[in-house]
Amino acid sequence: MxxxxxxxxxxxxxxxxxxxxxxxxxxxxxxxxxxxxxxxxxxxxxxxxxxxxxxxxxxxxxxxxxxxxxxxxxxxxxxxxxxxxxxxxxxxxxxxxxxxxxxxxxxxxxxxxxxxxxxxxxxxxxxxxxxxxxxxxxxxxxxxxxxxxxxxxxxxxxxxxxxxxLPRRELVCGLGEIVKHAALLPSLFNRLCSWDGGLFDLDFLAGLIPENLRLKAEIVSHDPTDAGLRKRLNLGHTTAHAIELFKCGLSHGECVLLGIFYEAELAKRYLDCDGEYLARLQALCMRISEVGPKEIDVASCARLARLDKKNPESGKVALVVPTKKGECAMLELPFEEYEGALAAIRSAL
Ligand SMILES: NC(=O)c1ccc[n+]([C@@H]2O[C@H](COP(=O)([O-])OP(=O)(O)OC[C@H]3O[C@@H](n4cnc5c(N)ncnc54)[C@H](O)[C@@H]3O)[C@@H](O)[C@H]2O)c1
Ligand SMILES: [Zn+2]
Incomplete structure (x- = not known):
């Protein structure tokens, strides 16, 4: 215990x-x-x-x-x-x-x-x-x-x-959040990358739970009301939510993995980041996801999500993107810029 x-x-x-x-x-x-x-x-x-x-x-x-x-x-x-x-x-x-x-x-x-x-x-x-x-x-x-x-x-x-x-689809949902946590916690990232067994191995997954719990507990105890630090837990989720809204057949976990993949690519375009590390993070996402990033018209999802938003006055989308091992950054982009960048990223894949 x-x-x-x-x-x-x-x-x-x-x-x-x-x-x-x-x-x-x-x-x-x-x-x-x-x-x-x-x-x-x-x-x-x-x-x-x-x-x-x-x-x-x-x-x-x-x-x-x-x-x-x-x-x-x-x-x-x-x-x-x-x-x-x-x-x-x-x-x-x-x-x-x-x-x-x-x-x-x-x-x-x-x-x-x-x-x-x-x-x-x-x-x-x-x-x-x-x-x-x-x-x-x-x-x-x-x-x-x-x-x-x-x-x-x-x-x-x-x-x-x-x-x-638990069905495999539900394991993917958990793994999506585990990869998100791994982008914030180097020890977890290293553990996932160095594991050469299957990522769906239940003993392996069970062994990851305490580290994930402690990471979330630490963030929450510093920011119980979601005023600041806790926003880091939205990493990859802006793009994930756009995909989830318009690709209803995909699980939340698949969308999170695709969201992290695309937002890593945005970091490479707009921010000071470690490209080699981001490529490893993206490879990890794709080891789990059954859907490749090219299969999703992510720019259209983002555009539809914008039109669906109740409150688009700011004209910008706010993202929490991975940048370096254990680090993330806020990235704000005008909607058109965001959608154009996603389209360009996809066509270059
Ligand atoms: N409160 C938070 O901080 C927080 C964080 C993340 C997500 N959420 C919310 O959590 C929800 C998603 O949670 P979820 O993915 O656990 O979904 P869920 O509760 O719908 O469970 C997924 C499916 O698995 C089944 N199931 C549950 N346990 C099982 C088991 N041991 N064996 C077989 N089947 C089992 C359920 O019946 C359900 O069909 C969303 O509504 C999301 O908004 C909340
Ligand atoms: Zn999530």
Whole structure:
């Protein structure tokens, strides 16, 4: 077992525990009247363990996936919590991926103005990213994560054995964020580059989780409210979001890998950077992604994303791009310049 505490300047603390067989140890973190929240896939796979861990608890199971990260699901969950008679001291225990964590965290913050929240992440993306930082959200009016709060969970129990049932597509999602972290953390980058086994090897991936957790925890504890340093975690994501919006079949992870690839290329054009390192970072992205950068009309995605934006007055796009090992920089480009550069990069590939 490996345990650490995230303390934020907002004086909230979150205990992060890396533990095999986490569900079996859950009871001691959840008080006397917990309520569990999960999704249908996780419940189908882990129902026995959840019910054994919380034998007297009632719960609510949502339909799986981002499409259900909605006000309707939030209110159904809150209704189930009220129906079960939860009190201020009852803990809400979310077992699932980032969708369950984001929704559960929001519900726990709203119910009676806040009850304890415990998260057991079950996807690689949630293990390395979503579980840390206290961001909660639902999608609203067609905009991802439009409603949400920042409130730290009481505890996060990370158990890599959940990865063994995770489809490859979901592993790619986690790997996208791991590569993003590797662009900020040289030791992680070196580990990924020097590993000559498959990058989907579950033992290898499990071994990467603590380093990712600590990186995110460190960034979050310095910037709990997303005012500055935490923006580094948007690395590659501006272009990734543009691709994701218009290439609906691609997973978030594929889009992040493509976003990092293209934004590395932008760094080479506009900033002082280490070209040799960036080429290695791009090669790493392409070792994981099943989609090559040339397959995506990225300039059109960027143009459509601009037209879709609610607030384009600044006329510029802001990017966090990788530059040198462990370093990134803010790059602001006028929209036309950004779109033209992406088109030129793609045609030169
Ligand atoms: N709060 C944050 O800081 C933060 C950070 C990054 C992402 N997010 C959010 O996280 C969400 C994405 O998270 P995600 O990728 O975990 O998605 P997800 O929660 O939808 O899970 C992906 C799929 O995997 C299934 N699943 C979960 N665990 C499984 C397991 N062990 N075995 C088999 N199947 C399993 C789920 O049912 C779902 O179908 C997005 O909504 C995103 O906005 C939040
Ligand atoms: Zn992401």
């Amino acid at each position: 490996n345990e650490f505490v995230i303390k934020t300047s907002t004086r909230e603390t979150c205990t992060v525990i890396l533990q095999e067989n986490a569900l079996a140890h859950l009871a001691k973190h959840v008080g006397t009247s917990p309520f569990y929240f999960t999704d249908e896939n996780v419940f189908r796979l882990y129902r026995t363990q959840i019910e054994k861990a919380l034998p007297t608890a009632q719960g609510y199971t949502m339909s799986a996936g981002e499409a259900f990260k909605t006000p309707e699901t939030l209110f159904k969950l809150l209704e189930a919590m009220a129906g079960a008679g939860l009190t201020k001291r009852s803990a809400l225990v979310a077992v699932g991926g980032g969708v369950v964590g984001d929704l559960g965290g929001l519900a726990a913050g709203l119910y009676m103005r806040g009850i304890p929240f415990v998260f057991v992440p079950t996807t690689l993306l949630a293990d390395v990213d979503a579980a840390i930082g206290g961001k909660t959200a639902i999608d609203f009016c067609g905009v991802k994560n439009l409603l949400g709060t920042i409130r730290q969970p009481r505890a996060v129990l990370v158990d890599s054995s959940f990865l063994c049932t």
